[in-house]
Amino acid sequence: MTPQSLLDPQLAPLFIDVPTPAFSDETIPILRQAMAGSPIAKAGVDVKAHYLDRADGTTLRIVVVRPLDATELTPVVVHAHPGGWIFGTPETSGSTLVDMARNSSCAVVSVDYRLAPEYPFPAAHQDVMAALRWVRSAAQDQGFDADRIVLAGESAGANIAAGVALRCRDDGDDHGIVGLSMVYSPLDDRAISRPAHPYAGSIGLSASHIRFAWTSYLRGVETDHVTLYAAPGRAENLTGLPPIFLAVGALDPVVDENLGFAQRLIRDGVPTTLHIFAGAPHGFDRMETAKVTIQLRELRNEHLNRCIAL
Template sequence: MAVSDYALDPELAPVLEAMLQAAGGPLLDFSDVPALRARLRAAAAQAGTAGLDDPRVSVETVPVARADGSPLDLVLFRPAGDDRPRPALLWFHAGGQVLGTAHDDAPYHASLALALDCVVAAVDYRLAPETEAPGAAEDGYLAYTYVREHAEQLGVVPERIGLAGASGGGAPAAAAALMARDHQDPAPCLLALNYPMLDDRNETRSSHEIVDLGVVDRDQNLLAWAAVLGARAGSPDLHPYCAPGRATDLSGLPPTFIAAAQFDVFRDEDIDFAQRLIAAGVPVDLHVYSGAFHAWDRFTPKAAVTASFEQAWHTFLRRRLHG
């Protein structure tokens, strides 16, 4: 099969075809994570997109000490001009839980802070395979409790802290929400998951359908989960903090937004997670975008389907962050 064999949105298909042609194969190859990281760093350096030059937004890195003394960086993006307390959105970046840092993608984080009039706190959670799950989730929970406990000095409204993640970042975001519930902490005001990577078992229909689209196909997802979990991938007794799709009790989680793409290996596990949240009494906004592939909004920011997604997502975030 080829891209043309999938009924992609007509605005998205030519963009994906061009990217695959330029890459000479799949966009991401998790078979050699160090090599993939090096290639992406080189591409970012060549593009010159590492920094932020926007006087409308202030940026501050706050190191938070883990139990072992190592620092967890929170990169705070705040609309400039006044110091009034604002809601905060803890952001968990994409990358299959093996790629990226909170210091990347500064223009995107800044645009979110401005669009939502909030503090965006990008969480530099630990990556696999160097740190297997639930290390990233533990970082997410530490970030949430730290921001709550230090809300006044951070200029944050403590009752208005949300958790949000895209793709691989959806796992630590959802797991941090589970941890907050299990520790009987005050709940986040929202959980927002964009095409999240939630379930290591890869047993759904979509996980068998999306095998050669070239974005995140079945084989790449299996490789990513193998990095995240090692020999535990697919085991019957895996803890939900390691793969939140494994959770059997979703009660008590905050109002949740889930966006899924029609042609995404994660589609059905995302829909299943939303359905089980609804059954547990959690308010859920579920959106499935026809003709879209994984992370389409980042690759095709001007497409109509991206505008539709961003309007729904930002509306949810503003409503839950600002009350």
């Protein structure tokens, strides 16, 4: 059995004979330019940027995508984009944001958080927390339902979303969070030292890519001082989290830690939905026409709609 024989054939154009760029300090600027994304298509949605002031005098950009037929009180998805904490923008996830806004009747607030290694943890975490606070404080002016908020993200963004959910739980204020959506999330920095199953990371993003991303995100942080907000897999207790949607491909280098995280969530009484997609490497949903991507989006939207209906 070869990794190629396990790959979903519809994903082959994305991964076969397509080199995966190396992650390094030298390639980061190139990757950022390539992965910045195009302006978000406005078919059936309204797209607006907002700018929040940080304490250091800089501004945080957030992009709000909402359906044109949004009701007066619209549930909100606070979203963090993928990119290994080192690249990406809300526009990188443009089609994902539009899909969620149109098919879950939510306003999607995507955060243009600061990137590592220039801004290691907790910068991105703080930026998503700031966006969450803005959603609540601006709810009346923006027409948001501050009691129906879902945190969501893909890859590094899913990690950040989970860390924010844990922070809110520990602060004793759920901030109106009713759900958490996590797609192929790196969860535990210690997992990179453990052997994965033989096909994990064999196509596309590999364990070495994940290792570099973690090293960038945690630059300057001693191993013994990595918190559960940076690496949610380190949390000793997961009780008190909202209903969680987990999705990951069977060929993804983070599949094993997602499986283990789901087991711990279930053991700790957290309503958990887990989907493993056969033949799917990390980032498979960039192939938007593939049936597996369509299925992922449908399942994620079902979860969002269940959460906001509670």
